Amino acid sequence: MPRFFRPLTRAVTYTRWLHMLIGAGMSLICAFVFPGVVKPSFGDWILIVVLPIPLVASAALVPAMRRAEGLQARLMLIPGQHARVKGGGEDSGISVTPSASWSDRGRTAVWLVLRLEAGCAASFVTLQCLGSALALLGASTEPPQTSGLLVPLPGQGWANALLVPIPLMVLMAVVVVAGRLMTAAARRLLGPSPSERLAALEERTEQLLERTRIARELHDSIGHALTVAVVQAGAARAAADPEFTDRALDAIEETGRAALEDLERVLRVLREDERPASGRPTLADAERLLESARASGAKVDTEVTGPLESVPGPVSREGYRMLQESLTNVLRHCGPVPVRVRISVDDGVLGMDVRNALPAGTPATGRGGSGLRGIRERATLLGGRATTGPCDGGWQVHVELPLG
Structure with a gap:
């Protein structure tokens, strides 16, 4: 026509x-x-x-x-x-x-x-x-x-x-x-009007931030679970020890169950389910992460100073995710290497320091991928700071978050 x-x-x-x-x-x-x-x-x-x-x-x-x-x-x-x-x-x-x-x-x-x-x-x-x-x-x-x-x-x-x-x-x-x-x-x-455009822009920004937060939650939780499962399965096959294999399967089961809980909680948020979603893990649950890393073969040295229960909920939850991503990064890129974890609550600041050795022949260059970038972004949104990079022949993730 x-x-x-x-x-x-x-x-x-x-x-x-x-x-x-x-x-x-x-x-x-x-x-x-x-x-x-x-x-x-x-x-x-x-x-x-x-x-x-x-x-x-x-x-x-x-x-x-x-x-x-x-x-x-x-x-x-x-x-x-x-x-x-x-x-x-x-x-x-x-x-x-x-x-x-x-x-x-x-x-x-x-x-x-x-x-x-x-x-x-x-x-x-x-x-x-x-x-x-x-x-x-x-x-x-x-x-x-x-x-x-x-x-x-x-x-x-x-x-x-x-x-x-x-x-x-x-x-x-x-x-x-x-x-x-x-x-x-x-x-x-x-x-x-200009005010309506601003309100629409703010609403759109909040939606994008919520999507980014959910994406990070899935990345941290599911990524950690899959990394632990891969490392545990590889270690069990290499060890060829029935007792070690049982411990590895237990670790995989526990990590997978926690990941499924996180996934169900995120899906409830996306579905806008009226039922209350299960609470997000906080630093009070950090021992579960550390035990999961130890079960994967990593030698984790932990030191906690100060009352973790006094850390505000948002800071504690984000701190948990940062620790989770730090340990996931170690297991994914370095394998079961010695790891030192220091968590402190002092003078209104939550400090977290994760250091690990690098396997022989691994270059200590760069600032990491999207996971470590997510740690830095989380810290910035909370008014703190995070540094990631080589340190004394190893790798370090250092976080400082204000509690106010």
């Missing part, structure tokens, strides 16, 4: 046309009261177009008017998901919230006046074009009736029937162009 005729096949073209015609309703109502619609003069037509302006502008003072106009504009001016048009169903860019400021009321008033005048113009063009088409059709057999028409018609003759499509094509061209202009004006005048 030629591009010129494509808009004629879309429902939104006709809903936009109807939307503009509805806008002239207030002028028609006022015209019945004054100055009347029976043989109006040119001055009467001016009054019909101008008199309703204060009335529709004052309607914008009602906050709900902006919502009503926004809903109507979305429904009739914007292509829906069913529309065969590029971008159909996407964000309309039109707000459906009540006016919250005088700026919103002012833009709504301008929109209502624009819609009134555009409706009057669309009604006038529609009547003129349809009247001309009918007059041309009648003039093919009878003398032309030009009463009320601005465009003069040729005399009687069968050739007039061939001219009928011209006013109809002019009408549709005006409808398509005017509909697009009204849609652009609606996005401009009924679009979100």
Whole structure:
């Protein structure tokens, strides 16, 4: 189908046309009261177009008017998901919230006046074009009736029937162009205010942060469980000792069960389940991580100073994940090597230091991958700091988090 005729096949073209015609309703109502619609003069037509302006502008003072106009504009001016048009169903860019400021009321008033005048113009063009088409059709057999028409018609003759499509094509061209202009004006005048855009941006940022947090939770928990399972399975196969194999299977079972609990908790959050999700582990559960690392063959030397129970919940939970990722990083990249873990609570600061030896031939360069980067990001969000990198021929993860 030629591009010129494509808009004629879309429902939104006709809903936009109807939307503009509805806008002239207030002028028609006022015209019945004054100055009347029976043989109006040119001055009467001016009054019909101008008199309703204060009335529709004052309607914008009602906050709900902006919502009503926004809903109507979305429904009739914007292509829906069913529309065969590029971008159909996407964000309309039109707000459906009540006016919250005088700026919103002012833009709504301008929109209502624009819609009134555009409706009057669309009604006038529609009547003129349809009247001309009918007059041309009648003039093919009878003398032309030009009463009320601005465009003069040729005399009687069968050739007039061939001219009928011209006013109809002019009408549709005006409808398509005017509909697009009204849609652009609606996005401009009924679009979100700066405060609404800021609120939407903040909501979007919170959603992204929540997704990032959930991704980190899964990365830390599932990554740790899989790393422990791989290391334990490899060690059990290499040892070929039934007693060691039993301990390895126990460690794999315990770690896998903990990972399943974390996974179920995250899935409940994603499903917005009304049932309360199980509590996230804290540093009080750190012994489980240390025992899991020891069961994997790592020699873990632990020292804890200060009351861990005094650490606030958010700091303690994030500290647990940082310790988990640190031990996972050791097992994944270095295997069962000696590890020294120091956790301290002193002077309103939670300190955590994890150091491990590097296997022979392993270069101590770089700052690690996404897991260690996640540790640094977690610490920054909590107002602390974390450093990761080579230290005295080994690898160190050092974290300091304020408790306030």
